Amino acid sequence: MIKxxxxxxxxxxxxxxxDVNVHVKKGSIYGLLGSNGAGKTTLLKIISGIIRADQGVxxxxxxxxxxxxxxxxxxxxxPDQPYFFHQTSLMQMASFYEAVYDxxxxxxxxxxxxxFALNPNALLSRMSKGMQRQAAFILTLSAMPDALILDxxxxxLDPVVRQQVKNLLIQDVSSREMTVLVSSHNLREMEDFxxxxxxxxxxxxxxxxxxxxxxxDISKLQVAxxxxxxxxxxxGMDVVHYEKRGRVLTCIVRGTEDEIDRYVRSYEPxxxxxxxxxxxxxxxxxxxxxxxxxxxLIV
Amino acid sequence: xxxxxTRSRVPIxxxxxxxxxxxxxxxxMKEDEQLPSVRSLAQxxxxxxxxxxxxxxxLEREGYIYSIPGKGxxxxxxxxxxxxxxxxxxxxxxxxxxxxxxxxGVPKDEVIRIINTMKEPERGxxxx
Numbered sequence: 001m002i003k004x005x006x007x008x009x010x011x012x013x014x015x016x017x018x019d020v021n022v023h024v025k026k027g028s029i030y031g032l033l034g035s036n037g038a039g040k041t042t043l044l045k046i047i048s049g050i051i052r053a054d055q056g057v058x059x060x061x062x063x064x065x066x067x068x069x070x071x072x073x074x075x076x077x078x079p080d081q082p083y084f085f086h087q088t089s090l091m092q093m094a095s096f097y098e099a100v101y102d103x104x105x106x107x108x109x110x111x112x113x114x115x116f117a118l119n120p121n122a123l124l125s126r127m128s129k130g131m132q133r134q135a136a137f138i139l140t141l142s143a144m145p146d147a148l149i150l151d152x153x154x155x156x157l158d159p160v161v162r163q164q165v166k167n168l169l170i171q172d173v174s175s176r177e178m179t180v181l182v183s184s185h186n187l188r189e190m191e192d193f194x195x196x197x198x199x200x201x202x203x204x205x206x207x208x209x210x211x212x213x214x215x216x217d218i219s220k221l222q223v224a225x226x227x228x229x230x231x232x233x234x235x236g237m238d239v240v241h242y243e244k245r246g247r248v249l250t251c252i253v254r255g256t257e258d259e260i261d262r263y264v265r266s267y268e269p270x271x272x273x274x275x276x277x278x279x280x281x282x283x284x285x286x287x288x289x290x291x292x293x294x295x296x297l298i299v
Numbered sequence: 300x301x302x303x304x305t306r307s308r309v310p311i312x313x314x315x316x317x318x319x320x321x322x323x324x325x326x327x328m329k330e331d332e333q334l335p336s337v338r339s340l341a342q343x344x345x346x347x348x349x350x351x352x353x354x355x356x357x358l359e360r361e362g363y364i365y366s367i368p369g370k371g372x373x374x375x376x377x378x379x380x381x382x383x384x385x386x387x388x389x390x391x392x393x394x395x396x397x398x399x400x401x402x403x404g405v406p407k408d409e410v411i412r413i414i415n416t417m418k419e420p421e422r423g424x425x426x427x
Contacts, residue, residue, distance in 0.1 A: 029347055167345045174338040174348035192305050195349040212353065215310050276308050 001026040001179045002047060002147060007056035009042055016042040017053070018203040024196070027177035029169075031190040031211075033283075034200035040183040041080065041151055043200070047181065048077035048149045060147055073101055076145040080152045082136035084124045090135050091120040094142070101143040109142035112168075116161070129156045137165055141172065148172075150182040154189065166193060191279040201287075211279075217254060218282055223264060224248045224271040233267055240285045252277070252285045303344055311346060315354040323363050323374055324385060334364060334372040 002024040009017040017039045024030040034040050045051045047058045049065035049072055057064050065071045084093055090113060098104045113120050116134050118127075124135055133156050140148065148169070154162050172178040184190050190197065191211070198208035218240070224247050234242060238254040248271070253260055257274065264272055301318045303311055322328045337355065341348035355372050358364045361384075366372045397410055 028349060163345060167342065170341050170345055170348065174341045192311060193347060195347050195353075212310065212312050212350075276310055276313070278308055 001028075002030075002058070002060055002181060003062075004043070004047060004058040005056055007043070007046060007053045007058055009039075009046060009051065009053050015203045017046065020200070020203075020205045022047075022198055022205065022208060024179055024181050026179050027173060028196055029173060029180045029182065029194045031194035031197040032181065032183040032200065033185060033187065033190060033197055034183075035185065038200040039203040040200055044077065044149050044151050044181070044183055045079075048075060050077070074103070074146040075149065076101075076140045076143055076147075077149040078133075078136050078140055078151065078153055080155065082132050084132070084135070087123060087125065089121045089123055090118060090138070093124065093135070093139055094120070097139050097143055103144040105142050105144050108144075109138065112138040112142060116164075130158060130161065133157055134161060134165075137168070141168060144176075145178065146176075147179040147181070150180065152184060153182060154184070154186070187279045187283060197279075199283075199287075206287075214282060215276060215279075217256060218277055218285075219253060219257060219260065220275040220277050220281065221251045221253055221260065221264065222248060222271070222273040222275065223251070223269045225267065226270050229267050236263060241288065252281070303346060312350050312354050312357075315346075315351065316357055319354070319358055320363055328374050330374055330376045332374045333370075334374065336371055 004020060004022040007017060007020050020043060032040050046053045052066055060071055060075055063071050094109055124132060169180060194211055196210050199206045240252040240254060242251040303314050337348050337351045340351050359366060362375055364372045365375050400410060
């Protein structure tokens with residue numbers, strides 16, 4: 001659905017996005033993760049056709065989006081700060097959206113603003129940050145996009161609204177196979193929401209993976225032995241990180257669960273536990289190798 | 300029908316398959332009963348539909364459910380295959396527990412005596 005091949009963008013002497021490849025499948029929710037200044041927003045703006053890449057052409061269902069109004073009618077972008085025309089109300093914005101987006105659904109628009117209890121005739125500029133974001137979601141979802149690009153979408157929303165917005169997005173994903181590309185640095189939240197993730201660091205994409213895949217090929221072991229085996233025990237596994245507290249060893253190990261299980265059991269451990277890793281932990285350990293501190297990443 | 304613990308370490312996909320397996324093994328969901336559609340479950344639980352799809356595929360692969368194109372997913376008739384897997388799991392658990400009991404110094408005869416006081420369930424038909 002969304003395909004980005006070797007896309008680069010430079011601002012002056014600064015490489016904002018460098019040789020990035022992103023592939024988002026139709027009907028998938030793809031989380032773009034990374035620290036501040038990693039290039040997430042620039043990449044999203046390139047993909048939604050707002051800025052032109054210096055190199056490479058992002059495509060949506062095989063078509064380039066840059067200055068292509070027909071494609072833009074089906075692909076909507078909510079920036080980190082929602083934009084509305086000066087001195088307009090939700091109703092006035094809706095009539096603009098209706099004129100621009102062919103797939104506009106007026107019935108849905110009414111349903112949504114009533115559901116979120118927003119006054120459609122009040123000035124948007126007088127609304128709070130969270131309400132403005134709700135307004136942006138109402139307008140965007142009423143335009144029935146095929147692909148939705150969201151930059152830090154849940155920022156400023158209270159937990160109840162957050163859950164409702166997520167639920168609305170999920171409904172569109174499951175019923176119309178809408179594709180969602182969402183950037184965030186809230187890993188906890190992305191973990192439950194996405195099915196694929198891409199991680200950006202300093203303008204480049206470190207990797208992109210299926211979330212379940214990512215979680216199944218790395219695990220955390222807690223092992224204790226009556227008699228501690230020698231160094232060869234750790235050397236026999238792909239250990240990312242280990243910690244020894246007394247007689248208990250905690251290791252982060254790459255590999256499939258079966259393989260690890262068979263290997264560890266051959267050493268006859270007294271206590272042996274395998275814990276699934278959280279996305280945050282995967283980051284901490286995987287990123288450690290590129291000199292990337294997780295503490296700077298999580299808010 | 301069930302809830303998902305988003306605070307848990309266990310991936311949602313695994314929680315889903317485990318919960319559904321439990322419902323099927325304990326026969327809360329009966330043979331040929333229809334599972335909720337991916338769409339409605341996604342909406343009810345606010346979970347990515349692709350995650351649910353994947354859980355269903357896995358359950359189908361393991362023989363717990365079957366799907367009819369255009370109709371949905373249904374609980375498979377109880378198969379020995381499923382029971383065997385569950386039995387293996389329980390046997391291992393039993394070994395671990397008995398091992399611990401013996402380690403703590405309870406004589407083997409005592410363990411056997413406990414087992415002998417237990418009744419085997421009466422079997423109706425060929426499979427259960």
